[in-house]
Amino acid sequence: VAPAWTLTGPLGGLGAAYAAPMATVSAMDRLTMTGKLVGLTDGERKLADEPEAQEADSEPELDAKDVAFHEETLTHKDSSFHDAQMIFDLAWAAVERIYGRDGCVFPKELLFLGGAPGSGKGTMSGYIRKMRDISAPAVEVSSLLQGERMQKIKDEGGLVGDQDVLQALLEELLKPQYSAGVVIDGFPRTRVQAQCIKLLFDKMRWLRQVYADDVVLRHRFRRPIFRIVVLYVDEESSVMRQLQRAKRLEAENNKVIDTGLGKIKKARATDVSEDLARQRYRVFKEEVYDALKLVKDNFFFHFLDASGSPEEVKDLIFHEFTYQSSLELGDETFERIRLVPEAKQVVAQARQNMVQRLSAYVTDHPELFDQVVEMILMEFVHILRRQALAGRAIIRSNNPILSSKIALNMLLDILSERGFYVTLEVQQENVPTRVEPAVPGDFSGQAIHCE
Structure with a gap:
């Protein structure tokens, strides 16, 4: 029996494949005294x-x-x-x-x-x-x-x-x-x-x-x-x-x-x-x-354009004061954790990799890709629509296509690209296929073979 694949997650929003942490990556603008907005990279901000x-x-x-x-x-x-x-x-x-x-x-x-x-x-x-x-x-x-x-x-x-x-x-x-x-x-x-x-x-x-x-x-x-x-x-x-x-x-x-x-x-x-x-x-x-x-x-110098509405200025302040662990953690603590990537870096890289994979699927496995898209349309979409107000859908599938790891990756990437947050749970059951015959005088039990 093919394994049952369960995909869960909130509906809507920009998803990243493989449950990568969600974050936004945006360029910050800095206002100079001339009134012109100039881009400033993180590397240019220095203590x-x-x-x-x-x-x-x-x-x-x-x-x-x-x-x-x-x-x-x-x-x-x-x-x-x-x-x-x-x-x-x-x-x-x-x-x-x-x-x-x-x-x-x-x-x-x-x-x-x-x-x-x-x-x-x-x-x-x-x-x-x-x-x-x-x-x-x-x-x-x-x-x-x-x-x-x-x-x-x-x-x-x-x-x-x-x-x-x-x-x-x-x-x-x-x-x-x-x-x-x-x-x-x-x-x-x-x-x-x-x-x-x-x-x-x-x-x-x-x-x-x-x-x-x-x-x-x-x-x-x-x-x-x-x-x-x-x-x-x-x-x-x-x-x-x-x-x-x-x-x-x-x-x-x-x-x-x-x-x-x-x-x-x-x-x-x-x-x-x-x-x-x-x-x-x-x-x-x-x-x-x-x-x-x-x-x-x-020191960190935050020069903010305050000519907008209060909400716009608050938004600028929010982005300016995004957590910077290299400043706020102690030296020893930061050195121990700095090799762990930040969420925004993981998400940005995951998004780039997903786009590359989707292009490769169409080039290298066009028929399988079409089958996965068809499966989503026939088996998934009607469930997603019914659960839209709940904001969460659990879909269980025994479709044999999903026994292919490539097809499974296609499914995750397609749903993530379309804005769904997707998690995957694989449930496999052992099905008995053969029982060893009893041996006279052997009371240890009979072996059962499963697939």
Whole structure:
């Protein structure tokens, strides 16, 4: 008796032969500041492969007297003080005195979010956090500048400088709620702050080396992941969105006045003046983006066209943040699994192979191929139609054609090419064909032969 072949699987969708994992492979486009879309391959996206930070015993330390001297002589008017290394060292020394070196445990993933005015940073920040499984709220640097420490500086007649901003940010990032990851909104805004991002990355790698042999603490100092995300819209779109925001706010305020429910909100000055809106955009392009360009070659730099609808921008973000195991896994873990191909690679190769096989079937076995197609039309299609609403069909067949491995492969490939997800289960039964005659005096039983 010929074996019974059972083919099961959901109906619809693009299938890959032999139950290959399903995934989509798509080319990503990157928007440059000129507004033109240019293709960028995965190989062009890079995390700077810099040597590991210097040995632990060679890490430069600030002498206590030096720290005191610099803190005394460096006033809060340090916005023109462009020595990023000095500013970082002073901010780091202050933080380390408070928390101790082994308490300087920063989030594993730091995602720096920047964007043009009206690009939708507030909306997309929540979506990015959801995609990256970050439960903590975004750190808004503008809010940090409203704290008591910053207000004290202002009350004393000082200006909040890069060192103050950096120290406030470092202290905020050490809070346990950000351990898994954090989105930082509004940093960097200056070239000095951008340089400090690189210095922070180097410091985190150095700490990882320092505690590599400490069985108690090494798990706290993980391989850092830094990402830069820029949401871009052109000047005209930015100005239009800023002015529209003021109109929406005016409508909401009128509703509050009419109903007495809610609170009146004040519009930004840049949202009611076209000149101020354009000035705000120029500040972004000439200062903020200029600062971000300093680090775009050091970390994963996601430059996204935010001129589309919110759903379109979310789709871009989804593709940009596709899982990259080479970044997110530890070095040893990644080295152990990197030989296992990714699902999208398996699917892409399976699809290519299937197309080649189908062409070969028609060339090398045209008659058998026609028989398989006829079998599908006569035995399978009516069942598929009846089970279409259920979304799943189980088809059992004893057709002798399927005893041929070539015909079986044809069947799988044809159904997969037509968009079905196909799995195969072979069920064979042994059928008795002959029984050995009994032997007098032999009570061991009679042999039964099966096919």
